Amino acid sequence: MKGCYPVPSSIIEAKAQFAIGDASTLSQLTNEEFVARWSAIAYLEPGLHPDGYECEDSGWPEDLKLYAAEAWRRSSCGELSDEAMYCSYAGWARLYDRMNSHTDEEAELREWIARGEF
Numbered sequence: 001m002k003g004c005y006p007v008p009s010s011i012i013e014a015k016a017q018f019a020i021g022d023a024s025t026l027s028q029l030t031n032e033e034f035v036a037r038w039s040a041i042a043y044l045e046p047g048l049h050p051d052g053y054e055c056e057d058s059g060w061p062e063d064l065k066l067y068a069a070e071a072w073r074r075s076s077c078g079e080l081s082d083e084a085m086y087c088s089y090a091g092w093a094r095l096y097d098r099m100n101s102h103t104d105e106e107a108e109l110r111e112w113i114a115r116g117e118f
Contacts, residue, residue: 004083008039008090014044027073034074037067038071040090043090043094050085089113
């Protein structure tokens with residue numbers, strides 16, 4: 001199965017994807033466009049979790065909460081799979097990319113993610 005969402009290959013790619021447009025037009029984005037931006041957020045901010053984003057101590061910056069709200073709206077409507085909602089591979093890829101050394105298993109997983117085989 002091909003990946004259900006794109007995973008940025010670098011911080012430069014993630015920032016470029018996220019920089020497209022602004023949050024005021026989120027509901028107008030196609031699902032593909034939104035998921036690409038949502039995955040870029042997961043890559044750039046791997047410590048954020050969509051559950052409880054509204055809580056004061058969630059760690060979510062105010063400017064990103066609109067994205068989380070839109071993700072939940074789309075998820076509730078059945079437009080986002082659980083995999084796309086949580087983008088765990090994007091967050092993991094960022095953590096991997098920040099590490100200085102990797103095990104063989106970690107390197108294999110990163111290559112698998114890069115190929116979009118999840």
